[in-house]
Amino acid sequence: MKIFTAQQIYQADKFTIEHQQISSDQLMERAAIQLFEWMHSRLQGAEVIIQLFCGIGNNGGDGIALARLLKEAGYTIQVHVVNYSETRSKDFLLNLERLKDRKIWPDFINDDSSLPEISPNDIIVDAIFGIGLNREPSDWVGKLIQHINQSQAFVLSVDIPSGLPASQVPSTTDHVIRASYVLSIQLPKLVFFLPETGVYLNQWELLDIGLNTGFLGPEQVAFHFVTLPEVQSMYRPRLKFSHKGTYGHSVIVGGSYGKIGAVQMAADACLRAGSGLVTAYIPECGYESIQTALPEAMVLTDEEDNFLTSIDIPFDPSAIGIGIGMGTGEKVVKAFESFLKKTDQPLVIDADGLNILSKKPELFKYVPKASILTPHPKELQRMIGDWKDDFDKLEKAKALATKYGIVLVLKGVHTITLYNGLGYINSTGNPGMATAGSGDVLTGILTGLIAQGYDSLQAAIFGVYLHGLAGDVTASIESYDAVKATGIISNIGKAYLELFKRPEVEGGNTA
Numbered sequence: 430m431k432i433f434t435a436q437q438i439y440q441a442d443k444f445t446i447e448h449q450q451i452s453s454d455q456l457m458e459r460a461a462i463q464l465f466e467w468m469h470s471r472l473q474g475a476e477v478i479i480q481l482f483c484g485i486g487n488n489g490g491d492g493i494a495l496a497r498l499l500k501e502a503g504y505t506i507q508v509h510v511v512n513y514s515e516t517r518s519k520d521f522l523l524n525l526e527r528l529k530d531r532k533i534w535p536d537f538i539n540d541d542s543s544l545p546e547i548s549p550n551d552i553i554v555d556a557i558f559g560i561g562l563n564r565e566p567s568d569w570v571g572k573l574i575q576h577i578n579q580s581q582a583f584v585l586s587v588d589i590p591s592g593l594p595a596s597q598v599p600s601t602t603d604h605v606i607r608a609s610y611v612l613s614i615q616l617p618k619l620v621f622f623l624p625e626t627g628v629y630l631n632q633w634e635l636l637d638i639g640l641n642t643g644f645l646g647p648e649q650v651a652f653h654f655v656t657l658p659e660v661q662s663m664y665r666p667r668l669k670f671s672h673k674g675t676y677g678h679s680v681i682v683g684g685s686y687g688k689i690g691a692v693q694m695a696a697d698a699c700l701r702a703g704s705g706l707v708t709a710y711i712p713e714c715g716y717e718s719i720q721t722a723l724p725e726a727m728v729l730t731d732e733e734d735n736f737l738t739s740i741d742i743p744f745d746p747s748a749i750g751i752g753i754g755m756g757t758g759e760k761v762v763k764a765f766e767s768f769l770k771k772t773d774q775p776l777v778i779d780a781d782g783l784n785i786l787s788k789k790p791e792l793f794k795y796v797p798k799a800s801i802l803t804p805h806p807k808e809l810q811r812m813i814g815d816w817k818d819d820f821d822k823l824e825k826a827k828a829l830a831t832k833y834g835i836v837l838v839l840k841g842v843h844t845i846t847l848y849n850g851l852g853y854i855n856s857t858g859n860p861g862m863a864t865a866g867s868g869d870v871l872t873g874i875l876t877g878l879i880a881q882g883y884d885s886l887q888a889a890i891f892g893v894y895l896h897g898l899a900g901d902v903t904a905s906i907e908s909y910d911a912v913k914a915t916g917i918i919s920n921i922g923k924a925y926l927e928l929f930k931r932p933e934v935e936g937g938n939t940a
């Protein structure tokens with residue numbers, strides 16, 4: 430699913446209005462009906478007070494139109510117009526008149542008004558600012574937003590939390606609505622997914638208002654939101670007449686004394702992802718444990734007991750994952766360096782592999798093209814230095830990926846894969862996955878997918894999704910708190926099955 434800029438969304442609105450021969454007011458009514466139906470199907474006429482805070486633009490217009498529909502269905506509403514500008518939108522005014530025709534009189538909040546009382550039991554509809562926010566809200570609007578945030582009431586934001594710009598971080602963090610739920614009109618916004626801006630919303634969902642897909646289809650975007658249909662289309666089914674050689678021979682290189690488990694988990698995940706054969710390449714000390722714990726894997730050992738001193742794989746592997754639990758001691762760095770210099774096939778590089786690259790950035794030029802690098806935020810910072818904010822981070826990371834022709838997987842709540850100037854934002858996963866070994870599992874999955882013939886970008890997008898889904902399956906059985914990396918591995922199979930299960934209920938997304 431493409432992630433459009435506010436500018437593109439405005440163009441899509443315009444295009445839809447022209448091509449469907451409807452008025453902008455009719456488009457707003459579609460949005461209001463969708464908002465109403467969402468609320469009504471959940472509230473079922475409950476006797477709760479709904480306080481609607483509406484700006485004076487089209488986001489406010491959505492709110493005012495929604496107020497009318499709620500009133501007509503018998504809900505108790507209070508409508509506040511947040512009067513931050515004299516320049517009111519045409520459709521806002523139209524809907525305000527319709528409200529007045531029904532004898533509903535909103536109160537107007539200005540810079541000298543007292544703040545309305547809000548009970549924690551009320552429901553707030555936040556329609557103050559939408560994607561049209563183009564500067565910081567005035568101080569008094571910021572104070573109103575703070576007041577709403579402190580109310581402990583459920584806050585339903587229309588399109589985007591008010592005060593959150595659509596494509597930059599807000600400058601005054603407490604002048605942004607903290608939304609319990611966002612009903613985003615038709616399209617997700619990039620800020621939903623970044624750590625610094627995603628914190629302003631708990632959950633979100635899209636409301637389809639029938640924007641013209643003829644326009645949206647060919648539009649170029651910088652970011653995609655990766656959902657089930659995209660991932661399904663990447664899946665490579667296993668062939669009837671195939672054998673283990675068809676699915677590749679992966680090698681997982683890493684480990685050191687006390688950190689052999691990382692390689693074991695990666696090798697296990699690699700097998701679960703479908704690699705035909707898997708070899709673990711480790712220091713001698715891990716031989717017995719891996720052979721015992723993972724009978725399906727083969728093991729090659731370094732001469733040295735406790736860490737790797739040379740990496741010589743005596744056959745041509747289909748894929749190599751390297752770096753986990755490896756350490757960054759002098760001899761390891763040397764072994765890694767000479768391995769990089771003699772290898773041209775794309776690698777999956779994680780953990781200490783990344784740390785060595787940060788220590789010796791001159792080695793980047795030896796990283797084979799189309800290798801996948803999977804830094805978590807600290808590893809990324811070591812690689813690209815400090816960033817001003819999340820947008821700056823994305824630019825710097827993109828530049829690094831483009832410079833060396835690599836696939837950069839930025840691990841996080843929404844893992845973002847960057848390649849060739851484009852970004853792919855993952856939609857699966859949960860907070861339970863912030864646990865030891867979760868990254869090793871990802872390395873194993875990615876290596877296993879490359880071994881089976883997925884290209885690097887597909888392996889990254891598909892693998893990150895599958896990894897998150899396996900984590901979601903695990904959490905659904907064991908709770909977020911109890912998710913362990915080995916649990917994620919054992920649910921990779923269920924995640925594969927999930928990919929092709931028909932959805933039973935329509936659900937929201939957790940931002």
Ligand SMILES: NC(=O)C1=CN([C@@H]2O[C@H](COP(=O)(O)OP(=O)(O)OC[C@H]3O[C@@H](n4cnc5c(N)ncnc54)[C@H](O)[C@@H]3O)[C@@H](O)[C@H]2O)[C@@H](O)CC1
Pocket residue numbers: 439442453456457460484485486487488489491513514518557558559560561562563564565566567587588589614638
């Ligand atoms: N254009 C359309 O046809 C549709 C628009 N929709 C809604 O319209 C919204 C966008 O509406 P608008 O473009 O009117 O913008 P907003 O309603 O987000 O903002 C209102 C206006 O206030 C001004 N403004 C921006 N920042 C300000 C600040 N800090 N202080 C004071 N004034 C400020 C801007 O001129 C802006 O246009 C969307 O988020 C969505 O909710 C929906 O109704 C669907 C259809």
Ligand SMILES: [K+]
Pocket residue numbers: 488555556557558559586587588589590591
């Ligand atoms: K809003």
